[in-house]
Amino acid sequence: MKKRVFSGIQPSGNLHIGNFLGALKNWVASQDQFDNVFCIVDLHAITVPQDPKILRQKIREVAGIYFAAGIDPKKSIVFVQSAVSAHAELAWILNCFTPMGWLGRMTQFKEKSGSQKENVSAGLFDYPALMAADILLYDTDEVPVGEDQKQHVEFTRDIAGRFNSIYGETFKLPKPVIPHSGARVMDLIEPAKKMSKSDDRTGHTLNLLSSKDEIRSAIMGATTDSLKQIVFDPKRAGIYNLLEIYEGVTGLSRTEIELKFAGIGYGEFKKELAEKVVEFLEAFQSQYQELVKDPQHIDSLLADGANQALVLAEKKLSEVKSKVGLG
Numbered sequence: 001m002k003k004r005v006f007s008g009i010q011p012s013g014n015l016h017i018g019n020f021l022g023a024l025k026n027w028v029a030s031q032d033q034f035d036n037v038f039c040i041v042d043l044h045a046i047t048v049p050q051d052p053k054i055l056r057q058k059i060r061e062v063a064g065i066y067f068a069a070g071i072d073p074k075k076s077i078v079f080v081q082s083a084v085s086a087h088a089e090l091a092w093i094l095n096c097f098t099p100m101g102w103l104g105r106m107t108q109f110k111e112k113s114g115s116q117k118e119n120v121s122a123g124l125f126d127y128p129a130l131m132a133a134d135i136l137l138y139d140t141d142e143v144p145v146g147e148d149q150k151q152h153v154e155f156t157r158d159i160a161g162r163f164n165s166i167y168g169e170t171f172k173l174p175k176p177v178i179p180h181s182g183a184r185v186m187d188l189i190e191p192a193k194k195m196s197k198s199d200d201r202t203g204h205t206l207n208l209l210s211s212k213d214e215i216r217s218a219i220m221g222a223t224t225d226s227l228k229q230i231v232f233d234p235k236r237a238g239i240y241n242l243l244e245i246y247e248g249v250t251g252l253s254r255t256e257i258e259l260k261f262a263g264i265g266y267g268e269f270k271k272e273l274a275e276k277v278v279e280f281l282e283a284f285q286s287q288y289q290e291l292v293k294d295p296q297h298i299d300s301l302l303a304d305g306a307n308q309a310l311v312l313a314e315k316k317l318s319e320v321k322s323k324v325g326l327g
């Protein structure tokens with residue numbers, strides 16, 4: 001029996017190289033090794049305001065990105081979260097076992113709500129309970145995500161443990177899997193900040209659907225420092241980030257990279273990095289363009305995925321309901 005992997009991305013904003021290196025790339029790399037379920041988490045997206053037309057477009061766009069990156073619908077279940085209502089139902093049940101204090105400690109909530117804590121939606125506060133439902137419905141062993149989601153997977157383990165201790169063994173405890181490199185890709189201009197999907201300022205992000213010129217100019221304009229050596233030093237956030245991106249797109253080792261750029265200036269290194277990213281995105285984008293020519297095909301793959309997910313999810317949900325005494 002293969003282990004089960006579950007992960008997801010929200011269909012909002014613009015997917016960037018951080019989403020690829022932190023998540024997608026690793027999903028694709030271990031696809032044959034696991035039993036995979038990959039979700040487009042639209043119910044999470046509406047925890048902040050969304051334009052309905054754009055949300056619908058983004059759902060297809062993210063699906064296209066999954067497939068273009070190499071997620072194979074023959075090997076992995078790919079579906080849209082709202083198409084399987086068990087996610088919302090289990091989230092409600094888990095809600096009732098979630099202490100407010102646990103939710104209040106979530107770093108992402110604190111960051112996203114900022115000084116607006118009284119005005120943001122209850123959904124944003126409760127977001128981790130829905131993410132726990134996503135993961136627990138499928139008896140997930142591993143959750144491959146970027147660093148920022150680690151706390152949510154740990155929350156999922158805690159809530160599963162709490163439920164199991166009340167009702168007996170029901171949920172498997174999932175483990176977060178964070179990549180060694182690329183788990184937290186930083187903003188190109190402000191390398192103290194994480195690269196973010198909702199950031200549409202020119203030059204701050206490398207989007208998976210950006211043009212070659214945008215990529216080149218963002219990399220050439222990236223913040224570095226006044227030291228000259230090109231080495232992997234986490235204390236030098238700007239250059240370290242660019243080196244991690246280089247490592248992620250080329251697959252070379254850190255030693256190989258440092259040797260290659262020994263004695264070379266930042267300008268040359270950035271040019272070389274830009275060409276590698278452009279090369280990588282060219283192949284990816286041509287797959288993507290091919291796929292989105294046929295939106296009906298994407299919709300039918302998603303419908304198949306939802307049918308497969310439904311069977312697994314309903315089974316777990318009915319076990320939970322019967323334990324709790326519902327229905």
Ligand code: AMP
Binds near residue numbers: 023149194196
């Ligand atoms: P999100 O953009 O929040 O929907 O995240 C989708 C996936 O990408 C999650 O696994 C995140 O942890 C990962 N991710 C998001 N931003 C970054 C980043 N800047 N660096 C690495 N991984 C990221």
Ligand code: TRP
Binds near residue numbers: 007009
């Ligand atoms: N919260 C995740 C993010 O913003 C997306 C997500 C929702 C997810 N449900 C999930 C990731 C389940 C992994 C597993 O990145």
